[in-house]
Amino acid sequence: MAKEMLQALLLWAVLGSPLAAWAGEALPASDNPVLDARVMALASELRCLVCQNQTIADSHAELAVDLRRQVREMLLAGKSEQEITDYMTARYGDFVLYRPPFKAITALLWIGPAAMVLIGLGALFVVLRRRSRMDANAFEPEEPESTA
Amino acid sequence: MKYLKFLLPMGIFVVLVLFLGAGLRLDPKEVPSPLIGKPAPAFALARLDDPTQTIRRDDLLGQVWMLNVWASWCVACREEHPLLVEFAKSKTLPIYGLNYKDKAAAGQKWLADFGNPYTASLSDSDGRVGIDFGVYGVPETFIMDRQGVVRFKHIGPITPEVIRTKIEPLVRQLHG
Numbered sequence: 001m002a003k004e005m006l007q008a009l010l011l012w013a014v015l016g017s018p019l020a021a022w023a024g025e026a027l028p029a030s031d032n033p034v035l036d037a038r039v040m041a042l043a044s045e046l047r048c049l050v051c052q053n054q055t056i057a058d059s060h061a062e063l064a065v066d067l068r069r070q071v072r073e074m075l076l077a078g079k080s081e082q083e084i085t086d087y088m089t090a091r092y093g094d095f096v097l098y099r100p101p102f103k104a105i106t107a108l109l110w111i112g113p114a115a116m117v118l119i120g121l122g123a124l125f126v127v128l129r130r131r132s133r134m135d136a137n138a139f140e141p142e143e144p145e146s147t148a
Numbered sequence: 149m150k151y152l153k154f155l156l157p158m159g160i161f162v163v164l165v166l167f168l169g170a171g172l173r174l175d176p177k178e179v180p181s182p183l184i185g186k187p188a189p190a191f192a193l194a195r196l197d198d199p200t201q202t203i204r205r206d207d208l209l210g211q212v213w214m215l216n217v218w219a220s221w222c223v224a225c226r227e228e229h230p231l232l233v234e235f236a237k238s239k240t241l242p243i244y245g246l247n248y249k250d251k252a253a254a255g256q257k258w259l260a261d262f263g264n265p266y267t268a269s270l271s272d273s274d275g276r277v278g279i280d281f282g283v284y285g286v287p288e289t290f291i292m293d294r295q296g297v298v299r300f301k302h303i304g305p306i307t308p309e310v311i312r313t314k315i316e317p318l319v320r321q322l323h324g
């Protein structure tokens with residue numbers, strides 16, 4: 001018992017005291033970490049239109065700050081993630097989504113890379129099969145030293 | 149069949165070059181607005197020159213009108229402004245300003261210094277109406293028809309070409 005108390009005291013001395021010394025300086029962004037996490041999760045899915053290769057979670061552009069505020073307020077008002085995503089696309093288009101929905105205009109974006117791989121594999125397959133059917137004489141003879 | 153070995157890679161190369169060439173001409177900054185063809189978002193904003201007066205979207209129904217998003221801190225707006233002042237003189241259509249994320253005093257001084265082409269400017273000091281209009285780069289210009297539907301959007305400073313080739317023909321068509 002005494003040993004456990006000593007351990008706890010030691011742990012407090014090691015871990016707690018530096019935190020106590022800093023307390024009052026770096027205040028948390030808000031008193032609602034769950035909401036913060038939801039805001040950041042949603043903000044990481046939304047493109048900042050001012051600095052186009054950043055999400056609004058990463059960006060310090062004023063518009064990104066405003067949109068994060070908008071996301072936070074809508075979550076506080078009880079809106080679902082889907083409702084907020086719809087709100088953003090109604091204003092900024094699918095471009096605002098880092099994972100755009102699959103539809104006719106985005107089909108090439110989604111299936112393009114896979115289609116390229118399939119075409120490549122298909123071509124490889126055709127070439128290899130054609131070669132395997134060729135007569136051995138169609139190829140250049142092997143180097144003499146390998147047979148010697 | 150004999151030439152296929154050369155023609156196929158050549159064909160693929162040409163297609164690739166065409167795609168890349170087309171890509172060079174596209175401006176990734178110009179994101180197409182999903183608002184085109186939809187009713188303009190509702191707003192009720194105080195006038196910049198008289199905060200006691202409110203202008204609502206529905207007050208502007210029944211006329212073809214232009215909304216120009218501007219701010220005193222916006223450098224490109226200053227570049228665009230003389231053209232807008234000139235265009236306003238032609239009285240082609242009423243131009244309303246959306247003073248986006250700006251301080252009223254700074255906005256008023258800007259208009260006093262550089263001229264005021266606007267029928268009225270609306271104060272959107274916290275940028276919320278800007279978000280509703282999908283504004284992401286000032287200046288932006290919208291044209292609404294008599295039913296309040298967004299018919300046109302231009303991102304960035306308007307140019308004499310844009311006025312001549314896009315805005316004037318559209319306004320003529322909308323006026324019927």
